[in-house]
Amino acid sequence: MREQIVDAAFEQFHKHGYNACGVKLITDSAKVPKGSFYNHFESKEALALVVMDRYGQTRHLDELQTPKTAPLARLRHHFEALAQDIVDLGYERGCVYGNFSTEAADHIPAIRAGVEAAFGHWANAIAATIREAQDDRSVTTTQSPETLARFLLNSWEGAIVGERAAKDGTSFAAFFTVVFEVVLR
Template sequence: MPRPSMREHLIEAAHDRFHEHGFNGIGIKDITDTAGTPKGSFYNHFDSKEAMAVEVMRRYAESRGMDMLADTSVPPVERIRGHFAYLMADLERYDYARGCMFGNFGAELSTQSPTVRDEVGSRLGRWASALASALDEARAAGALASGVDTAVLARFLVSAWEGAAMQAKVVRGSAPLDDFFTVFDSLTA
């Protein structure tokens, strides 16, 4: 089996370091040291730290269980709730210390980096769109108690989740996420 490339080592190292310390909390040397690669190798694979952050977010998005939202073999409310439960388990796995990378980068870089801000916005928009589709199915099945437009409700759920994930990071516990689920459950029939 071929060895992973230096690029892959760098992405894995950056993912962990960004998630633990934020974008501004680490430097390229920290990433290359963690990856066990020479600092100069970074620029063989990435034009900038921002370009690396965009790639890390792309990979992070793939691990967020978005496919769960489209699994029509599961009732829509159950799959939405299952999706958020999956995200909660991931936060719990790190003792709530990491939060959500999208929210972390959005809060940290929205005024510093248009490139990262646009990527965060795009990722949050795709998430809201996937949620809106599942909410449309829930409404059609008579399982959605709220009359709010599903696109608005989906954006609200993304924003509420991001806020709850940030608060869970601050209090290092699940109470804000439990509150999220309490409100979510009140929206379903």
């Protein structure tokens, strides 16, 4: 039953956001009684942290660190995979981390901390790949891997914000052009 609730919450949080998605919507969608929720989770907030953790496993981070291809190709592939996920959803739903950051970080300290940790983990994985690319001289060393990684991650989150409004691919295209032709040169 716990698994059913987590699966449903993943889907509903992603679709509706944190605030518009109540416990009742989650338990209805999981087809379990509302009362059973609190046998498994202390709060909606606690469930949101479990959902973030599961979302992290779908973020293609392992591919970033698999040294089968050149580091710069892996970076591009990483963002292409993230983009494809969103294109497949018709540019809807966005990124769970970005959504939670925007909707809930100001008001719920545990969610703020969860998103901060998730972004930090992700930025570290990107930075490690950029460091490899700087070592093999496919990226210049004028900026630190950490600064570039944080910038790339945020720019990706912002491209998603742009696409949710326009839903036409322009923001994703601008991201790939500027990141791979200008920033990581």
